[in-house]
Amino acid sequence: MGFNDLFWSGRIILFLVNGSVKLERAISVSPNAFSESVKEIAFIVSEYELPSYMNHKEEDIPKVQVFRRDNRYQFISDLISPLDFLLDITTNTRGKLIASPATKHSTYVQNIYRALNMYWKCGQKTDVLL
Numbered sequence: 001m002g003f004n005d006l007f008w009s010g011r012i013i014l015f016l017v018n019g020s021v022k023l024e025r026a027i028s029v030s031p032n033a034f035s036e037s038v039k040e041i042a043f044i045v046s047e048y049e050l051p052s053y054m055n056h057k058e059e060d061i062p063k064v065q066v067f068r069r070d071n072r073y074q075f076i077s078d079l080i081s082p083l084d085f086l087l088d089i090t091t092n093t094r095g096k097l098i099a100s101p102a103t104k105h106s107t108y109v110q111n112i113y114r115a116l117n118m119y120w121k122c123g124q125k126t127d128v129l130l
């Protein structure tokens with residue numbers, strides 16, 4: 001198990017990275033709490049192998065997959081742009097933040113959550129949305 005973290009506004013945002021397709025919620029912790037967890041060995045350092053589909057050249061990806069990737073990115077592009085969204089989603093009720101973009105794009109909120117999870121957990125690259 002590994003963690004990808006982002007330090008923002010005096011908080012550390014952690015994402016569980018375990019290869020599961022299960023939707024995971026990021027958590028927000030204080031630097032002190034994170035430091036204590038590290039001292040108590042609550043985190044295990046490991047390596048995470050990126051999915052094989054992320055190792056292809058753009059021109060080798062079938063057009064239908066590129067279309068799906070770009071469509072998924074459109075679902076989340078407005079959400080990931082504001083710097084404070086990541087902190088908001090860990091500290092507020094998720095449904096309120098996600099419902100509007102889901103309605104705007106005529107999709108299910110689960111599709112938005114899944115795209116956000118993949119985007120954040122695998123390096124914030126569009127190719128994770130393939």
